[in-house]
Every structure is written in structure tokens, then in C-alpha cells.
Amino acid sequence: VSVEQVLIERSGSSCELCASKDDLAVYGVGPDSDGTGEQSVFLCPVCRGQIDDAGTTDENHWRCLNDSMWSQIPAVQVLAWRMLTRLAAKGWPQDLLDMLYLEDDVLAWAKAGVEETGGDLVIHRDSNGTELGAGDSVTLIKDLNVKGGGFTAKRGTLVRSISLVADNAEHIEGKVSGQQIVILTKYVKKSS
Numbered sequence: 117v118s119v120e121q122v123l124i125e126r127s128g129s130s131c132e133l134c135a136s137k138d139d140l141a142v143y144g145v146g147p148d149s150d151g152t153g154e155q156s157v158f159l160c161p162v163c164r165g166q167i168d169d170a171g172t173t174d175e176n177h178w179r180c181l182n183d184s185m186w187s188q189i190p191a192v193q194v195l196a197w198r199m200l201t202r203l204a205a206k207g208w209p210q211d212l213l214d215m216l217y218l219e220d221d222v223l224a225w226a227k228a229g230v231e232e233t234g235g236d237l238v239i240h241r242d243s244n245g246t247e248l249g250a251g252d253s254v255t256l257i258k259d260l261n262v263k264g265g266g267f268t269a270k271r272g273t274l275v276r277s278i279s280l281v282a283d284n285a286e287h288i289e290g291k292v293s294g295q296q297i298v299i300l301t302k303y304v305k306k307s308s
């Protein structure tokens with residue numbers, strides 16, 4: 117039985133990410149796909165093209181991940197995670213990412229291929245190296261002089277519902293004393 121046949125049966129002849137029925141083909145999920153069904157996904161040309169060329173990424177196409185990220189197939193989960201990570205700055209993909217639980221080995225696979233798919237993997241970490249996500253709460257670990265704000269954000273201040281600055285892993289934003297300010301990640305600690 118060919119890999120294609122395996123994937124046709126697994127997918128019901130539809131794109132495993134967006135459910136399109138057109139021009140489906142086997143797509144090896146890198147970085148080192150062994151070409152087996154477990155490390156391949158059946159995809160339409162739109163999904164294949166945008167995965168391979170970040171410059172053509174159409175955010176709205178990937179709303180399909182709302183459904184397909186719940187697939188039980190690791191290779192599909194990996195691609196869903198990578199695309200949501202690439203688009204995380206748009207907001208809604210980050211919300212989906214927050215809900216997407218991957219087994220450790222699947223997550224490692226997903227991260228290993230990020231460069232290959234052309235995504236910029238910007239991971240925000242607090243002063244302890246703990247990963248931060250949009251909506252997390254953090255505590256300031258030192259007094260911060262807020263330039264232009266005319267006040268000092270005191271050490272120990274809890275900042276709720278932070279947002280991540282998409283293209284800078286060292287910057288987050290949050291509200292302190294009613295003002296939205298940029299905070300350096302090295303001065304915060306994630307609050308549980």
C-alpha cells in the first residue's frame with residue numbers, strides 16, 4: 117500500500133488542515149520526514165504553498181485550524197502548531213495555541229521544523245526562563261521608571277493579562293496604573 121493510499125484513507129480524501137478536496141498531495145512533515153504516513157500529511161495546494169512560503173500566508177485561510185488542530189494525528193498537530201505560532205501575533209491564533217496541548221515529543225518535532233517553514237519563532241520568557249503567553253499575569257521584580265508615564269511601577273506589582281510584542285522576544289505589554297506600557301521580560305516573573 118502506498119503512502120498516498122494510506123493518507124487517502126486516513127483523511128477521507130480531504131486536506132487534513134482545511135478540508136479542501138482539490139489537488140491533494142502527500143506532504144512530508146520535516147525537518148526529517150521519513151516519508152511514512154506517520155510523518156506525512158495529505159494537503160491541498162493552498163496549504164502546501166503557504167506552509168512553505170511564509171510570505172504568502174493568508175491569515176484567514178488558517179481559521180481552518182480551529183477544527184483541524186484537534187486532530188489526533190501528530191503530523192497534523194505539528195503543522196497546526198507551526199502555523200498558529202507563525203500567526204500568533206494576530207491574536208486569535210495565540211488563543212488557539214493556548215488550548216492546543218501536544219505531547220512532549222510532538223511539541224519537540226513541531227519546534228524543530230519552525231525554521232524550515234519560514235516562521236519567526238519568537239518566544240517570550242520571564243526572568244526565570246518560563247515561557248510567557250498572551251493573557252498571562254506577571255509580577256514586576258524591580259521598580260521600573262516608566263518613561264513618559266511620570267511614575268514608577270513598583271516591584272511586586274501584578275500586571276494582569278499581558279500581551280506579547282510579536283517581533284521582540286524581550287518586550288511584553290501590560291497595564292500598570294491604568295496605562296499600557298512596554299515591559300522588558302527580564303524584569304518580570306510569571307504569576308501563577
Ligand SMILES: [Zn+2]
Binds near residue numbers: 131132135
Ligand atoms: Zn488545505
